[in-house]
Amino acid sequence: MKHKILLVDDDVDLINLYQPVLQNAGFQVDVAFNAEEGLKKFQEFKPEAMLVDLAMEHFDSGFVLCQKVKNTQEGRNIPVIIMTAAGHETGIRFSTQTEEEKNWIKADDYLDKPISAQDLLQYVTEKLFKNK
Amino acid sequence: MKIENAKILVVDDELGMREGIKRLLEIEGHHVDTAETGAKGMQMGSVFEYDLYLLDLKIGDYDGTQVLQKIKSIYPESICVIVTAYASIDTAVETTQLGAYHYISKPFSPDELYHLVNRALERRWYILEARRLREEQERRLLEVAHEKSRIRTIINAIDDGILVINQDKQVVLWNPRFLKLLEIDRKVAVGDSVYQLLPEKLYEQFDRVFDQQPQLKAIKQEIVIHPPAKLVIMVNTTPVINSSGELLGVVSVFRDISELKQLDLLKSQFINMAAHELKAPLSAIKGYIELLIDATLGNTLDQYSHQLDRSRERIDALVNLINDLLNISRIEAGTVRRDIEPIDMSELLQNTLDFFRNDIEKRGLQLEQQIAADLILDADREEIQRVLTNLISNAIKYNKESGAISVNAERNNGYIRIQVSDTGIGLKPEERDHLFEEFFRAKNPLTRNITGTGLGLTILKKIVDSYAGRIEVESEFEAGSTFTVFLPASDTN
Structure with missing residues (x-):
């Protein structure tokens, strides 16, 4: 049984980059191009993990999607990873080091953009699905 | 100090006395008028203030004190000397209580007359000087009051x-x-x-x-x-x-400085957004390059070629974005050099449509056009070209395969009205509200593969605004949009 990953990003090229690489590595990948579509796909596709871009329709679309997913019964324990370049743009660095931060942000981890497809694959296999 | 070349009025019914006094005083350089009756004296003495009045106490049937009182009532500070016969010396003394300056009793020697007149004119000088100072002081006080209210007005303004x-x-x-x-x-x-x-x-x-x-x-x-x-x-x-x-x-x-602060905030937001938009294509291009370099991912030649195509598209988009950013900054800084000239809008619009004919055919779009002749506009050709290019390329880009584009241009109440309609993807109401915002791009599955800077309509609106024109948008989601631009027509039309 292939692990299911939902990839949410508004940049079609990044989807084009990440999706085949993850698929070639044996994952089942569905994609969404904005937060609204992301939530729908989450309900239909029932992923085991979500990789979500932060700034899509709005600058915080990724957070909003993450909150919505985490507030559902099925989504509570699904790892949601936020991908963002906001740290470089605003000088604000997100972190999920402490329980408080994790509780407030709700996301399980952050990936600093830009991320190469190779690095993303490495992250997914070695961290996200290490024990699965 | 005394008054030189004084103006003196002599009122006396005795011709000899009148003329004698007149002659004596004229020798001294004074100007002397005479009156032979009390009535005439009063009339002449009221017209303006003489420096000195010499009044006979008994002017025929007239009482000189009446003349004195009349003149004093009009000119309280005037100097009146009573000329009197020795017999009525008591009456003359009384007149000083009515305001006469002094009296001289007939007969008198020229020296006596000169002496008295000189003293009287000295007195007159002091009175005039005092009056001048008083008036000056009043004027200054007025000025001070004025100055105060002026400072108040300035501070309040x-x-x-x-x-x-x-x-x-x-x-x-x-x-x-x-x-x-x-x-x-x-x-x-x-x-x-x-x-x-x-x-x-x-x-x-x-x-x-x-x-x-x-x-x-x-x-x-x-x-x-x-x-x-x-x-x-x-x-x-x-x-x-x-x-x-x-x-x-x-x-x-x-x-x-609230507004300045607000502008500051907007500026940093703009820079953040610009940075985000500049980085997005770079991330994609970098990703594709990494894929090309990393042979382990085992892409086929087809995939490589697609990735290179996409990279080139993103690079083009990036260059467009940078150009648009520079354009916006130039328009906002007002450093755009404009060559305002009469432009034939009909011709320019036709040329623009011809330029896009290939793209229109490639997408199988039906073009309907109705362009009135002689639509003249005073503007910078390059800017207007940009407006038209933007309208038409959007109508192509956001259209559906085998859709239609309709272009209309006509005069409308002193404006040139250009309307471009498409049968494309349209806008949701909330998307329409943000359409002219910097970097705004409608993000839905229909726009996914359309590249754009999110600045085209921002620039278009800035140009149209700068010509005191306006732009209207009507749109229905998934049905199409109509953009209508109004630009003031040239007066020479």
Whole structure:
């Protein structure tokens, strides 16, 4: 049984980059191009993990999607990873080091953009699905 | 000092006396008028104020005191000398109580007359001088009052709030703008304590100016007064020092910098957004390159070629974005060099459509056009070309395969009206509201593969606005959009 990953990003090229690489590595990948579509796909596709871009329709679309997913019964324990370049743009660095931060942000981890497809694959296999 | 070349009126019924006095005084350089009756004397003496009146006490049937009283009533400061016969000397003395300056009794010698006239004219000089000084003083007082009200007017007209306080920290002077900025509703009186009047943050600043040693420095500080209203005020407090170096009080100038702060914020938001938009294509291009380099991912030649195509598209988009950013900055800085000339809009629009003919055919779009002739506009050709290019390329880009484009241009109430409709993806109402915002792009599955900078319509609107034109948008999601641009037609049309 292939692990299911939902990839949410508004940049079609990044989807084009990440999706085949993850698929070639044996994952089942569905994609969404904005937060609204992301939530729908989450309900239909029932992923085991979500990789979500932060700034899509709005600058915080990724957070909003993450909150919505985490507030559902099925989504509570699904790892949601936020991908963002906001740290470089605003000088604000997100972190999920402490329980408080994790509780407030709700996301399980952050990936600093830009991320190469190779690095993303490495992250997914070695961290996200290490024990699965 | 005395009056030289005085104007003198002699009123006497005796011809010999009249002419004798006139001759004597004219020798001295004076100008002498004469009247032979009391009535004529009164009439002549009232027309203007003579320097000296010589009045006979008995002018035929007339009483000289009547003439005296009449003249004194009109010119209270006039100098009247009574000429009298020795017999009526008592009456002459009485006349001094009625305002006569002096009297001279007939007969008199020329020297006696000169002596009296000289004294009288000396007196007259002092009266005139006193009058001049008095008038000058009145004028100055008036000027001072004027000056005060002028300073008041100037202070009241200043758009910054101004407050002056004395060394006891009591308010001395302020303008309406100050009250408005700090939202002080209550009546303020000279002598009110600043501690009662002002928010704590502000009188702390006064305290700092008063407490510093030496008390010479001005203090400048940004203060947020009402956090909910987000009023940011720059307060500049300067000590007022007298010549011995004592602190008399302070002058504070309050400037509302909320708008500047807001602009500052907008600027950083713009930079953040621009950075984000600039980085997005770079991330994609970098990703593709990494895929090409990393052979382990085992892409086919087809995939490589697609990735290179996409990379090139993203690079083109990036270059467009940078050009658009530069354009926006030029338009906003007002450094765009414009060559305003009459432009034949009909021709320019036709040329633009011809330019896009290939793209229109490639997508199988039906083009309908109705362009009136002789639509003349005074504008910069390049800018108007940009507006038309943007409208038409959008209508192609956001259209559906085998859809239609309709282009209309005509005169409309002093405007040239250009309407471009498409049968494309359309806009949701909330998307339409943000359409002209910088970097706004409708993000839905239909726009996913369409590249754009998110600045095209921003630039279009800035150009149209700069010609005092306007743009209207009608749109239905998934059905199509109509953009209508109005630009003022040339007067020469």
